[in-house]
Amino acid sequence: MPALRAVALLAAAAWALAAQVPTPRAHFGHEMGADRAVLGWDRVVSYFRALEKASDRIRVSELGKSTEARPFIAAVIAAPATLRNLDHYIDIQRRLADPRITTESDAARLVREGKAVVMITCSIHSTELASTQTAVEFAYRLLAEDTPRRRAILDNTVFILVPSLNPDGLDKVTAWYRKTLGTPFEGTSPPELYHKYVGHDNNRDWYIHSQVETQLTIARLHNVWHPHIVYDVHQQGTTASRIFIPPWLDPIEPNVDAILMQETNVIGTSMAMDLTAAGKTGVAIHGSYDFWSPSRHYQAFHGGMRILTESASARLASPMTVAREQLDRHALGYDAQERSWNHLEPWPGGTWRLRDIVDYQLIAYESCLYHAALHREELLQNFYRIGQRQVARRSPAAFVIPAAQRDPGATRKLLQTLASGMVEIYRAPDGAYVIPMAQPYSGYAKALLERQRYPDLRMYPGGPPQRPYDVTAHTLPLLFGVNVEGVEQPVAGRLERVSVEGQGPGPSLAGADTDAWFNVNRIWAAGGAVWRDMQTGDFSAAPREGWKKLARPRVGLYRGYQPCMDEGWTRWLLDRFGFAYRSVANPEVQAGRLRDRYDVLVFPDQSASAMENGYRKGAMPDGYTGGLGPAGAAALKEFAGAGGTLVFLNRASEYAVRQLGVAARNVVDGVGDREFYSPGSLLNARLENRHPLALGLPGEIAVWSEHSPAWETGGTVVARYPESGVLASGWLLGEKYIAGRAALADERIGSGHVVLFGLSPQYRAQSYQAFKLFFNALLYR
Numbered sequence: 001m002p003a004l005r006a007v008a009l010l011a012a013a014a015w016a017l018a019a020q021v022p023t024p025r026a027h028f029g030h031e032m033g034a035d036r037a038v039l040g041w042d043r044v045v046s047y048f049r050a051l052e053k054a055s056d057r058i059r060v061s062e063l064g065k066s067t068e069a070r071p072f073i074a075a076v077i078a079a080p081a082t083l084r085n086l087d088h089y090i091d092i093q094r095r096l097a098d099p100r101i102t103t104e105s106d107a108a109r110l111v112r113e114g115k116a117v118v119m120i121t122c123s124i125h126s127t128e129l130a131s132t133q134t135a136v137e138f139a140y141r142l143l144a145e146d147t148p149r150r151r152a153i154l155d156n157t158v159f160i161l162v163p164s165l166n167p168d169g170l171d172k173v174t175a176w177y178r179k180t181l182g183t184p185f186e187g188t189s190p191p192e193l194y195h196k197y198v199g200h201d202n203n204r205d206w207y208i209h210s211q212v213e214t215q216l217t218i219a220r221l222h223n224v225w226h227p228h229i230v231y232d233v234h235q236q237g238t239t240a241s242r243i244f245i246p247p248w249l250d251p252i253e254p255n256v257d258a259i260l261m262q263e264t265n266v267i268g269t270s271m272a273m274d275l276t277a278a279g280k281t282g283v284a285i286h287g288s289y290d291f292w293s294p295s296r297h298y299q300a301f302h303g304g305m306r307i308l309t310e311s312a313s314a315r316l317a318s319p320m321t322v323a324r325e326q327l328d329r330h331a332l333g334y335d336a337q338e339r340s341w342n343h344l345e346p347w348p349g350g351t352w353r354l355r356d357i358v359d360y361q362l363i364a365y366e367s368c369l370y371h372a373a374l375h376r377e378e379l380l381q382n383f384y385r386i387g388q389r390q391v392a393r394r395s396p397a398a399f400v401i402p403a404a405q406r407d408p409g410a411t412r413k414l415l416q417t418l419a420s421g422m423v424e425i426y427r428a429p430d431g432a433y434v435i436p437m438a439q440p441y442s443g444y445a446k447a448l449l450e451r452q453r454y455p456d457l458r459m460y461p462g463g464p465p466q467r468p469y470d471v472t473a474h475t476l477p478l479l480f481g482v483n484v485e486g487v488e489q490p491v492a493g494r495l496e497r498v499s500v501e502g503q504g505p506g507p508s509l510a511g512a513d514t515d516a517w518f519n520v521n522r523i524w525a526a527g528g529a530v531w532r533d534m535q536t537g538d539f540s541a542a543p544r545e546g547w548k549k550l551a552r553p554r555v556g557l558y559r560g561y562q563p564c565m566d567e568g569w570t571r572w573l574l575d576r577f578g579f580a581y582r583s584v585a586n587p588e589v590q591a592g593r594l595r596d597r598y599d600v601l602v603f604p605d606q607s608a609s610a611m612e613n614g615y616r617k618g619a620m621p622d623g624y625t626g627g628l629g630p631a632g633a634a635a636l637k638e639f640a641g642a643g644g645t646l647v648f649l650n651r652a653s654e655y656a657v658r659q660l661g662v663a664a665r666n667v668v669d670g671v672g673d674r675e676f677y678s679p680g681s682l683l684n685a686r687l688e689n690r691h692p693l694a695l696g697l698p699g700e701i702a703v704w705s706e707h708s709p710a711w712e713t714g715g716t717v718v719a720r721y722p723e724s725g726v727l728a729s730g731w732l733l734g735e736k737y738i739a740g741r742a743a744l745a746d747e748r749i750g751s752g753h754v755v756l757f758g759l760s761p762q763y764r765a766q767s768y769q770a771f772k773l774f775f776n777a778l779l780y781r
């Protein structure tokens with residue numbers, strides 16, 4: 001057979017195969033991005049399964065189950081020959097990631113042979129729903145519509161597509177949208193968190209790895225594939241630019257490699273160029289988003305770029321009209337109405353619909369992947385170089401965690417946290433744990449172990465602070481209360497590698513959770529009794545002379561109608577440590593007689609007005625509006641008067657001052673940002689650790705402060721800021737306002753207590769040491 005004819009037949013055969021790939025329309029009954037069309041997760045999963053059946057260019061795997069037991073899936077898309085050898089390409093990545101085991105000449109060969117690994121992750125924020133629909137259409141096009149660009153992508157990359165990082169939330173938003181469709185509430189966000197525990201904060205979990213979805217993504221994708229690019233797809237407000245793409249704003253976390261940031265600048269700008277060339281307007285770069293907290297970008301400390309796009313939202317799947325004059329004039333770094341170097345063609349205004357978002361994202365996905373395909377060798381070479389630069393880090397030489405620690409459970413938890421991020425941990429002859437910096441992810445370890453010095457950025461010279469996109473501190477030793485020392489000389493003696501949770505060889509550090517509070521709850525759950533030494537805070541399952549017998553607390557956790565992430569984190573913490581509790585909504589509080597059912601009521605971090613008023617009437621369907629109101633406040637006073645304990649976390653404590661008449665004055669109330677600013681920082685505090693609220697803790701700790709109150713009070717002060725040297729890590733303006741003031745106070749109403757936390761003792765599952773303050777409060781009578 002003449003060769004040309006054979007080629008034509010093969011091409012026809014390939015096309016016939018492609019023709020069987022089901023279209024999104026055939027599967028879902030509508031085009032992606034159609035007005036008012038939202039997706040159910042089961043249909044998304046079955047579509048990807050159908051693609052896998054029809055094409056030899058895609059493999060779909062279930063990585064595990066989501067928090068609420070939905071299949072958590074990822075698709076790998078590549079040329080058939082690549083897909084048949086995935087283990088080979090994983091091995092290339094593993095070897096390039098570690099220059100200690102791979103010579104320069106081996107690396108050169110692996111670079112020629114390897115594939116660019118690009119991961120696109122969708123809809124972690126479930127109201128930002130376009131990206132899952134884009135994922136469906138993009139996968140279809142890649143498999144079924146042959147173009148030179150798409151062929152280059154298939155041949156040169158391994159493309160990992162996660163259609164949703166939060167399948168539970170996708171279904172929650174879809175159900176709410178369908179329920180409210182055609183009502184005045186069409187397009188509103190659901191009145192519940194769109195992740196069971198953490199809502200929007202699911203994208204703040206990338207170093208503590210507390211949630212199942214994060215754990216699966218890290219363990220099954222990041223740590224296996226070491227993607228060169230992770231493109232996380234988001235949406236922003238309705239009046240911002242139509243799409244944002246990096247370069248990022250300052251500050252850049254100092255341990256992120258400069259090569260990686262330069263690559264990010266290149267690829268982000270190149271995506272912006274492709275969008276502009278395709279006729280899309282309102283494309284902004286270098287605005288709004290900084291690159292500080294590792295809670296948002298794991299890959300940046302593991303040799304991979306974080307590409308983010310933020311598309312302007314519609315009203316979920318409902319179109320909306322935005323006039324040009326309504327566009328945001330004061331976005332950080334650009335004016336959405338004006339032309340500037342980083343926003344060259346403003347969007348003229350008009351109707352904006354889900355399909356517009358999908359159209360922009362389709363271009364952005366393909367641009368990102370095509371760039372990776374074109375620059376495959378550079379990406380792999382630089383990935384290896386970044387590893388070399390990490391391994392060459394010499395200052396400090398290592399971090400040392402001495403064997404003698406106040407809290408061995410917290411020490412182990414800290415080591416587990418590092419290990420889940422592929423940090424290698426060794427043991428010295430004296431029993432100390434050692435983290436040498438000559439390892440591939442030393443920058444990650446260093447970022448999490450050192451104190452942050454956030455730069456003093458202002459809107460203009462002498463002006464108010466430039467708001468960080470998220471928070472400014474992430475120092476694990478302070479969060480966990482573990483003594484960790486940076487040393488400038490390599491640690492003497494033979495170091496033995498230890499295995500932590502399956503990471504690395506050597507004796508295993510894993511074991512049952514031995515945290516005392518966990519065990520206390522286990523004893524209670526089994527019907528046992530618990531005694532406590534009220535001097536040291538120690539627990540015992542057997543009666544001890546002079547110790548106090550503890551009753552299992554009946555805990556109520558306040559849950560208003562406005563979703564509150566801190567409420568979710570608090571639930572997570574209670575579940576994690578085995579506390580029994582019930583969620584308490586407004587009607588139950590207002591009905592009173594709370595003391596019959598509860599010993600303690602907890603109010604998570606939210607504004608006093610959100611608690612008092614909730615959604616105003618008409619803003620949400622009946623049954624979701626209103627707050628505690630006067631009846632709620634009266635019932636809470638009655639509860640405390642009858643010996644109950646009210647616990648207010650961070651900003652919620654303002655409610656106690658305003659509505660319950662607690663006599664504490666917030667000394668930073670009304671003080672402007674220019675004068676006092678604490679945007680998510682760790683602050684030093686002194687504890688009265690003989691007080692029952694601080695039992696079992698040291699006399700000095702670091703507490704999480706985020707726009708937190710501080711008090712002048714006649715009540716009992718349990719934690720107090722020092723007279724100077726308040727900042728421990730992060731950024732703080734105006735320490736003089738809070739120096740010497742109360743950060744944790746115990747106030748009385750009748751025979752009950754009102755515990756005011758001017759800090760977050762359960763902050764995002766991270767403030768491990770301060771958890772104890774919170775648990776103590778649950779037992780406080």
Ligand SMILES: [Zn+2]
Pocket residue numbers: 125128234235
């Ligand atoms: Zn988002």
